[in-house]
Amino acid sequence: MDRDLWSGLAVFAAIVDAGSFARAATRLGLSPSALSHAMRSLETKLGVRLLDRTTRSLAPTPAGEELLLRLKPAIDSVESALSDLDSGRDKPAGRIRVSAHRVAAIYAVLPRLADFARAYPDVTVKLTVDDGFVDIVADRFDCGVRHAMTLQGDMISVRISDPVPLVYVAAPSYLHDRAPPAHPDDLDAHRCLCYRHTSSGVVHRWEFEGGGRAFERTIRGDFTTNDVDVLRDAAVAGLGVACLPQPHAERQLADGTLVEVLAGWATTLPPNHLYYPSRRQPSAAFRVFVDAMRV
Structure with a gap:
């Protein structure tokens, strides 16, 4: 088969899967203009329009839909063959794409990466930090890292951290002319700093x-x-009282730029889990990565 034609077909499938040229370009490490050129070239060679595009939407044409039905099994077969090939390597190699929220990235993933890099120098890790919900399948990540309570039911998960304690904090400068809150009811008299998901x-x-009870407050x-x-940083600057994961405030608590308030009232978040789709065929590189992350 014409190499450029096969490349164009792979680009076409990636664009439809991603839902946009921009997202597909990010996944493939190419520019949107390069993908647009590849699609124009493919449609010219085939003599048929494969995508209906507007400034706000993208969808395959009926001809494109029919082509995808036949193309996807071939692409899946190639990916499976490559995965089997990788599994047979003497030394794991490849790229692992990980999505993690910030605190887990810093305190659960990064501390293990130096040893992992020494043990498996041919495996590269691409770590994307995002505190929002991420569809790891749609965004083509190999795995995600989130708290157990947020995981989807069809995912395989591996615990990679202990439970994460929370802590309520404020800066000495904020507390200079006011009594620190000792009970949740005291917060009505304080400025509060909040996190929006x-x-x-x-x-x-x-x-x-x-x-003897657990409760929430808006x-x-x-x-x-x-x-x-x-x-x-807003808490350190003296803007008010904040609720933070304890690991994220440890240095500031140690150097005195933050102090704990509401002692004894803070709860604990569930452990962080690395998760991936149950239908995923793990490569050798992915298997050793999961083993390196687990506790």
Whole structure:
């Protein structure tokens, strides 16, 4: 088969799978203009339009749909063959694409990567940090890292961290002329810094445990952000009280730029899990990566 034709067919399948030229370009490591040129060339060679495109949408034409029905099994077969080939290597090699939320990336994934790189120098890791919900199948990640409570039911998951304690904090400068909150009811008299979930847009409800019960409160956010680093830095700057994962505030608590408030009231998040689709055929590189991440 014409090499350019096969390349064009693979690009066509990737664009439809991604749902846009921009997303497909990111997955393939190419520019959107290069993919657009490849599609024009493919349609010219075949003498038929395969995609209906507008400024806001993209969909295969009836001819494109028919071609995809026949093309996808061939692509799946090639990917399976490559996976089998990789499994037979003496030394695992390849690329692992990981999506993780920021705290897990820093405190669960990164600490293990140096040893992993020394043990498997031919395996490269592409770590994308995103605190929102990510569809790892649609976005072509090999795996994701999230708290267990957010995982989809059809995923295989591997625990890679212990439960993650939360902590309520404020800067000494903020507390200089006001009494620190000792009970959740005291928060009504304080400025509170809140986290907004990237995907849903929902503001995180603060959770408390104490007095033999667990409960949540909707907090009036005097400052709101969707980035946990910015949330911590806002607390350090003296903007108010924040709820943070304890690992993300340990250095500031140690050097005194933050102090704990509401001691004994904070809850704990579930462990972080690495997860991937149950139907995925793991390569040798992916298997050793999972083993390196598990606790």
